[in-house]
Amino acid sequence: MTDRKRPEDLRSHRWLGVSDLRSFGHRSRLRQVGYDTTDWAGKPVIGIINTWSDINPCHTHLRIRAEEVKRGVLQAGGFPVELPAMSLAEVMVKPTTMLYRNFLAMETEELLRSHPIDGAVLLGGCDKTTPGLVMGAISMGLPAIYVPAGPMLRGNWQGKALGSGSDVWKYWDEKRAGNITEADWDEIENGIARSYGTCMTMGTAATMMAIAEAMGLTLPGASSIPAADSNHPRMAIAAGRRIVDMVWEDLTIEKVLDHAAFENAIKVHMAMGGSTNAIIHVVAMAKRAGVQITLADFDRISRTVPVIANVRPSGKYLMEDFYYAGGLRALMGELSDLLDLKCMTVTGRTMGENIAGAKVHLPDVIHPMSDPISSEPATGVLYGNLAPRGAIIKPSAVEKRLLKHRGPALAFDDYNHMAAMIERDDLDVTPDHVLVLKNSGPKGGPGMPEWGMMPIPTKLVKLGVRDMLRVSDARMSGTSYGACVLHVSPESYIGGPLAFVQTGDPIEVDVAARSINLAIPDEEFARRKAAWVPPPPRYERGYGAMFSAHIGQADEGCDFDFLSGHIPVPEPEIH
DSSP states (O other), rough: OOOOOGGGGGGTTHTTTOOOOHHHHHHHHHHTTOHHHHHHHOOOEEEEEEOTTTTTTGGTHHHHHHHHHHHHHHTTEEEEEEEEOOOOOOOTSSGGGTHHHHHHHHHHHHHHTTOOOOOEEEOOTTTTTHHHHHHHHHHHHHHHEEEEOOBBBEEEEEEEEOOOHHHHHHHHHHHTSSSSSSHHHHHHHSSSSSSSOSSSSSSHHHHHHHHHHOOOOSSSSSSGOTTTSTTTHHHHHHHHHHHHHHHTTTGGGGGGGHHHHHHHHHHHHHHHOOTHHHHHHHHHHHHHOOOOOHHHHHHHTTTTOOOOOOOOOSSSSSSHHHHHHTTTHHHHHHHHGOOOTTOEEEEESSSHHTTTTTTSOTTTTTTTSSSSSSSOSOOOEETTTTEEEEEEOOGGOGGGGEEEEEEEEEEEESSHHHHHHHHHHOOOTTTTTTEEEOOOSSTTTTSSOOOOSOOOOOHHHEEEEEEOOOESSSSOOTTTOOOEEBBSOOGGGGGGGGHHHHHHOEEEEEETEOOOOOOOOOHHHHHHHHHHHOOOSOOHHHHHHHHHHHHHOGTTSSSSSSSSSOOOOOOOOOO
């Protein structure tokens, strides 16, 4: 660890600590809102980036948590200032929060750069807020600590535990099949979300909060605490105290996020049966940190790390149970032989020190490595003429019969085409068909929406079919399950091979062989490619136009080309 900083070494000193006309303006305006010299003089200024909003139920409590973080900062001798940022409410924002992840990353970076901030506390949790906040903080390069929003409490219906997303899809199909009533459905709606906090299944929110902890960006155990548990505000206060010391220690984010930290995160992702969305986000975060992580790393690690967290959708329990079982520290303890325990963390201690003594209290929730909950891995990366740069599947959530499958395509040009056809009783479809959804990727969606778990056609649902092979360049919710091939790259909207699929074409998927192919003659493939006409841009103005012009593909992390990479940005001039 480097020598501790002095007050005159603080970044904020340039704004507040010098004797000139400009600093007079800064200080007098702080006095304008009721602060005095003793509030800031010689103290680190801590920026609390808060993604709270009235329309984001995952973050309802972050308004209070920000105040608790401030308490911790004040206890440790810092000067806290709250900086609101885009909230990205997953279930409310359309067409998809993925359209705005990079917006939040830009906002986080520029909020920290343009203000007199010495260290940052990042408040997030709902799916895209974790990577957006972390990407921005990486690019800014200050000391930063992440405070995860935490999962909500278990849902409940007629004595059954309900899980976000996973049970929505399950009971929606039962309703479509006529097996439950409208009154049942209304009771489920009332019982599935019982407190503030993120989805309590192993969706993208829980996955990304765990990944942040596995990378060393949170206090030990922080990612598993339910949002409504009193341990959660205590964690927030402790994070506020800790960031002040991180500033004095000059423990910047780049000293935490090296290649080994990202590999630890991927291993934890696999062991938890984490969301496929995490792959895009980890690649993007790594590129911001100047670390090379590719789809091949995910596939390599998936072959050696089994799923041991018995949490939906890959298992049967929920995140509240996972917390009672010992949480992420316990799971990482089970993985310890595979992890790099020397990695530095925001605590100023190594990962090994952070997880020392962790125990599993409920062995059916967190299994030992010798007894995984699935014989299939959490992630498979498929390649072939349909996905030259890769596609993703979650084998642990797939019906076994579909892990190797050949069937005729039923191709949809876009989401609206699919939605108009899927409920029709006269749809020409069998359980062996492969549903194909085009134009749903980063540019085509736009924003790569979570459309990849296409609904099973109603006529098949009524026959008891609950899974079939589906292929798209979209994403799917981490709470989803089934034989969904996702993130097909390059996407169809820019002329990727998915654009050339026609109804009736044979498609072959072999998960064990990691292959996906369109089984048509090469000359026919070439003819269709030559006849393909690029569609017009989705947006002609505004942020959408910038997004369309600069967004990367799924295998690249879907970052903007002008943001991706570890390139320094000049500090602002103080004039």
